[in-house]
Amino acid sequence: MSDLTLVLLAAGSSSRFESNVKKQWLRIEHKPLWQFVADRLQETGFFKKIIITSSFDDIEFMKNYSDYTFIEGSSTRQKSLENALKKVDSEFVLVSDIARSCISENFLKSIISKIGKSDCIVPFLKVTDTIVYDNETIDRDKVRRIQTPQLSRTSVLKNALKTDENFTDESSAIVANGGSREFILGEDDAHKITYIQDLNKVSCLSAPSRDILSGTGFDVHAFDDKGDMYLGGVKIDSEFGFKAHSDGDVAIHALIDALLGASGMGDIGMLFPDNDDAYKGIDSKALLKTVVTKISNFGFLIVNVDITIAAQKPKVGSYKLPMRQTIAKILGIDNARVNIKATTTEKLGFIGRGEGVGVIANANLKYYDWTEI
Template sequence: MSHRIALILMAAGDSTRFCASANISLKKQWLRVGDMPLWQKVAQDLSETYPFCQIFITASESDFLYMQTISPFCVIKGGNTRAQSLRNALKFVEADFVLVSDVARWDIDKAVCERLFACLDNPDFACAVPFVSVPDTTFYQGAYLAREDIKLVQTPQLSHTQTLKQALDSKDFSDESSAMHALGKRIDFVQGSAKLSKLTLGEDLHNSNLLPPSKESFCASGFDVHAFEEGKPMVLGGIEIASPIGFKAHSDGDVVLHALSDAILGGMCAGDIGQWFPDTSKEFKGADSKKLLTYIYTYARSVGFEVRYVDITIMAQIPKIAPYKQRIQESIAALLGLPKARVSIKATTTESLGFIGRKEGVAVSATATLGYIQWDSILR
């Protein structure tokens, strides 16, 4: 095979229909297949169908930085529509041809791909798409249609790169073939496959052969320190502590929730709280750390993780933590949707040693145990 072909996998959708139908916050592209997110599995399976010279995956704005961190492929920030996401990715395509597919069509059929690639032998090739026929009688707007004339178009779709860029200039289209058709280009149709049915709703998983998620766990730690500052309220673990001093911080200074947030991010390999909520941003000035932790926890679930256990050690000479331990435990359990039995709160002094012993501030060490959401037991 001598043609230079790039691959673009569309994975920037928000999975609204899937999440709503399954009553779950986990986006379909983040279903774990073993220990791999679905978008990575689909990209890997597609990469085995041809020696692509470039491989791109589109990501939503909220997923972009995280996917960049963990993806073995080049990640492109998507747009508000599929067409805009595709335009963004096409800017980086240097190959003569481009194969575009959707993460929702996860069960790759290599034979279909080979039929698409064979179309490149046509001298006036512009676009090739797979299709399946309609098996049922079809009725539309008061009349029966000839079902043999109806084609259900699938992805992946293969296009001439420059022609596709031109076709997408005018407006948004639902796929590449409709854009090419609007430009007056010939579409080559090849036989598709039932394997390429879309994963749209939670019920579509009932009869799928997707491997279940790995049951392994991930343990990560977080650590944070804040100095005292007079005239500010003191907040630890999401509750206000009776104290004449608070913490010097850009946010509310809740050192407990900051350490816990870092532990959760560490379990995901998603950086640290400073990257997510930089202290250079006015947006987070005086921010409520409960809201910051809730954002991280919600995001973790949307990309396939669940928090299973947390263990926190608060190192403070002052204030005395013992009177507040139960309330802190209850606060964190509520924030993470965990039973109290899975939230451990410990406290210690440093025997008057160091900055803690000199009553200059508080340090917290947090450990979080994460695992993949076992979607197969929920959705099958």
């Protein structure tokens, strides 16, 4: 093992990917793409440490999957790399992008074999087509398509990035700062996933698992003689509201927990703490919309949900259809995939005494199938 750290950049927003799903969360069987790439490279045994940059929204969820070193990235690739380099204590660092997912072990070996020969080792591909720049045909033999991963001397790379100028790769920054680079022939199969159509050009990725992922949510709220009552996203004709930090929509709160449970994303209190004034009195439908967006970004599709409302009062039978329609619209699924049930507790317990309402929700998810594009 060389004195070498691997930095994988995965903090991007996937703005060019043209999908609700961030490309780093596409599933390879059960693994998100970023974990698949990291695990694959870790198995080579070339690295003493692997650092993964992540966006603020993703980092806590990423930590649930593995024990790599995670660093919050930034809005640009270069700033994300600067953040990661603060945790690099090896003499050399290899930097790659999660989107370059099918790097072979032989390709890595060819790069690492040059360690120490230059400040930066840069793989490239030759250009075979005619190249025209600013209406002038130029010598294509002088044009190189630069790839990652790139192998750099850590101290040199850190110094090169101490600038306000933005570079699209490490070697350009190093050369601009007076350092040296050596080019080696790259690998056609190390194709970078930028656009969704690029998935058809990579060969090492398996289809996502077809397993159904289930989650359960449960919540209760006591009645309050102040405020309006909202249940399942619908205003209920009642003399009571709910005691709660938000609007107290116990059905949507239970549903959120079911969705978070199925996706492995924790619980409603982790995302929307009840001691945060930002959520005081908030419409619970807005919280549900936020969760649905996050679930979609992280590569899940909602299959169906089932909600059971336990209430001695108020009577909610006439509201079940509006609840179904409201929730289905937020979830982006057909009305038929949202089931609403209502029951009493036969006057037993706090619900039976008319002191509040309890709700149990179940949700089923599946992975977004990128092979069907």
